[in-house]
Amino acid sequence: MPAEGYLLREEDLLPLSIGAALLGTGGGGNPYIGMLRARELMRKGAQVRVIPLEALAEDSWVAEVGGIGAPVVGVEKIEEGGECYRAMRAVEETAGVKVSAVISAEIGGANSIEPIIAAAMAGLPVVDGDGMGRAFPEVQMTTYMIYGAPVSPAAIADEKGNVVVFKDVIDMFWLERFARDTAVAMGAGAGFATAPMRGDFVRRTAIPGTVSQALEIGRTVLDARAKRQNVVERVIESAGAKLFFTGKIVDIRRELKGGFARGHAIIAGTGDWTGAEARIAIQNENLVLWIDERPVIMVPDLIMNLEIDTGEPITTEMLRYGQRVAVIGLPVHDLMKTPRALEIVGPKAFGFPELTFEPLVTREIAR
């Protein structure tokens, strides 16, 4: 990518949303409505430049935005379009700064598109990177928060005109609690902006290149479909992922627990995995993959279920008995695998005290 980045074109939005759906690892919400909103803005003349992390001036300010809702898939969608923009403006005003770029909280799912809408409305560039390299359910699960971004002032805005500012917040867990409760009170869709971050901080802590990565994955999917190639194979190749399992879903359990969609899917092996059984634990996103009771991928590494014939990523709420799936894995970025990060996004943080994180890559090398 050139140092000045590249202009996002209208025709980039579809592949971007496809790639983001995949990087959502089963969660992150559907980017479709956001894509339509962004397209509308572009057709009206809005220009959004994607700039690399290195293009951020050290003393500039960067806004992190994303949709937030009751953590139930589908509720993460934004109703009116300007929510993140208004939350961003409220944060700027409260902090007394002007931001010069917008960055995503999470590249996975709907929140890949929200920063683009806010950037288009504000006439700002969007940064090629995000705070997760995937999707996660909670506010504190970004590299920014993990590595000490200011917790306040943050803000949340709804489609009706309400704006709530979290002016002084003592830590990121309180921010998650306040933001989540306010989002639930607001109903369906709310836009969230965290405290402006300095350019040098974002350069050190953001996961780089993930907008381009999502775009690239999405383009590969579209190309493979056009050429009637095996989409799963092409995605694996393009994303640098690995096929871990193929099979048929034979059991799926889901419950709403503590505000999250928790559950698991059991997959009976087919093809090379005939006779084996896989199990995936779910909390909005796919958390852990066991094959024959041995854990083989775990958060924060990425676990993705693709519909085996079409290569379509299957979000956790769309998993159904009888579906034939390919389970692929992708190592998360190193910034998400430090001891500090694992305290927030490792298997223990997600309620698996018996699991100690083993990165996908290390295991690959060890074999």
Next chain:
Amino acid sequence: MPAEGYLLREEDLLPLSIGAALLGTGGGGNPYIGMLRARELMRKGAQVRVIPLEALAEDSWVAEVGGIGAPVVGVEKIEEGGECYRAMRAVEETAGVKVSAVISAEIGGANSIEPIIAAAMAGLPVVDGDGMGRAFPEVQMTTYMIYGAPVSPAAIADEKGNVVVFKDVIDMFWLERFARDTAVAMGAGAGFATAPMRGDFVRRTAIPGTVSQALEIGRTVLDARAKRQNVVERVIESAGAKLFFTGKIVDIRRELKGGFARGHAIIAGTGDWTGAEARIAIQNENLVLWIDERPVIMVPDLIMNLEIDTGEPITTEMLRYGQRVAVIGLPVHDLMKTPRALEIVGPKAFGFPELTFEPLVTREIAR
């Protein structure tokens, strides 16, 4: 009262809290902890002047503060003491104004004392008046809100250092929702400040003289106790109230419903009311009094249960089988009885569609 008001003395706090407990009409929380906090500040040299509404300059700004919590009695208490002060400062900062006086949201219960603490910390006077003339459970139930006070920016602060600002809020019902949910997230105690109001607006809409009224009632109670007089009779005389019923509680039902303590008490008549039965409907506060199934007092007029021997006001959560009570009634201020006010605080607003408000005074004259 002189135009410049009067200095509140340490020895005023006890009668003030006694009068406020009575005006709480069964709710409003216990003012005791707040009283100790205010006493401590006074002993350290804080001076709080009580000023009449007329002393407010038209173009001055007035802060309305009060404790807010899950609307369950006991949760309205403030843990650390500076919550309302910090909420007030956040509102001033967001609105870009400096307030020159503090006024109470409700004179009933714990919130009679909160403005005094905030005023003592800020070195400001407290206004002799409030927004209810009693206690009510929700944010929109003040004369300020009813008569069009600005809804935002408002703010809430907890004892840990968290401050949340409701920067843009579309109406008072949304403010109630956001504030209530945030207060619940904050846990036990939170201080709430609404948008600064102009002096001329407060002069028109506040219920006047209620700090002095509470003080006067409390002094009467203390005096009657010291002289071993009949406290109930002295309170009735001092407050301009009327005795409506005496009896023994024979049934008491309570349930937590929609976040509120709802229920009713049945009282079997004694003395002049032998053979009659009274029923009181409760939602945190006493809402409606029926005698032999005929409604005789209803919100927003005040219904107060006094322990018959000691004259002690009985809060709704302290009602017990076998208690001997005197039920007294007091007309609410006219500002709470306009059609506009009754939409918010009349019997229909509290879930009694079959009742049309009949004011206590009118009924007295009609008899």
